[in-house]
Amino acid sequence: MYQLKEKEMIFVFTGPDGSGRKTVADMVGSTLGINKVLSYTTRAKRPAETDGQDYHFISEDEFKRALANDEFIEAVEIDGVHYGIKDKDIEEMFRDNDFIYLILNAEGARMLKQRYGEKVTRLFIYVDRDIIIERQKELGVSDEVLDQHFKHYDEDMAYMPECKHAFENMDLAHTVFAVTNVLEQYMSRDLLEKD
Ligand SMILES: Nc1nc2c(ncn2[C@@H]2O[C@H](COP(=O)(O)OP(=O)(O)O)[C@@H](O)[C@H]2O)c(=O)[nH]1
Numbered sequence: 001m002y003q004l005k006e007k008e009m010i011f012v013f014t015g016p017d018g019s020g021r022k023t024v025a026d027m028v029g030s031t032l033g034i035n036k037v038l039s040y041t042t043r044a045k046r047p048a049e050t051d052g053q054d055y056h057f058i059s060e061d062e063f064k065r066a067l068a069n070d071e072f073i074e075a076v077e078i079d080g081v082h083y084g085i086k087d088k089d090i091e092e093m094f095r096d097n098d099f100i101y102l103i104l105n106a107e108g109a110r111m112l113k114q115r116y117g118e119k120v121t122r123l124f125i126y127v128d129r130d131i132i133i134e135r136q137k138e139l140g141v142s143d144e145v146l147d148q149h150f151k152h153y154d155e156d157m158a159y160m161p162e163c164k165h166a167f168e169n170m171d172l173a174h175t176v177f178a179v180t181n182v183l184e185q186y187m188s189r190d191l192l193e194k195d
């Protein structure tokens with residue numbers, strides 16, 4: 001397992017599917033110049049997704065091989081689909097930055113927190129179930145994906161109290177501003193120590 005250096009920190013975005021975690025995390029990440037660690041998944045790529053940008057899309061066999069080689073720092077199975085984060089990718093992302101971010105379900109966020117303790121800050125992004133339905137319907141998301149999103153809504157929401165920060169993602173610009181401010185505080189603490 002990669003040992004984090006003194007200044008290094010991991011921001012984990014979590015919360016219910018469809019609440020805007022990826023959107024918020026990527027906007028904050030690009031504003032602050034923080035690198036995202038991409039997950040590997042055996043899920044089929046959706047038309048709007050790009051390999052190497054949204055996920056590393058790999059086969060079941062490749063996933064099994066990597067698992068057997070102990071390459072994943074955390075790996076989960078959600079509804080028959082495998083997801084995981086590789087140790088080597090965390091190490092690589094820390095090469096040119098002291099801060100990285102990931103987007104994980106509650107199980108993954110909990111696992112990372114157990115491994116890296118105070119080096120991990122969890123940011124919980126959520127909205128009401130009805131708002132997710134409204135947004136997804138506007139996007140023309142299939143009923144299958146919608147059902148998938150709501151399967152875990154209650155169990156995902158139950159994780160909120162364990163997270164250090166929680167943001168209701170109503171207005172996107174407002175959420176991004178609020179999250180950016182919080183992360184900047186962690187980052188400037190680091191800068192102050194460097195003075
Ligand atoms: N624990 C863990 N969760 C992941 C990982 N990658 C993605 N997830 C979570 O898996 C869930 C399903 O993700 P995805 O297939 O992209 O579904 P979507 O939310 O419908 O786009 C989401 O909650 C993701 O945040 C990972 O590497 N580890």
Ligand SMILES: Nc1ncnc2c1ncn2[C@@H]1O[C@H](COP(=O)(O)OP(=O)(O)O)[C@@H](O)[C@H]1O
Nearest residue numbers: 016017018019020021022023135169170171172
């Ligand atoms: N505050 C917001 N207002 C309206 N739509 C939003 C907001 N935040 C995110 N979205 C949209 O909701 C959809 C789901 O967002 P996404 O980031 O993929 O969610 P998650 O990663 O939590 O599953 C996307 O189409 C995104 O553009």
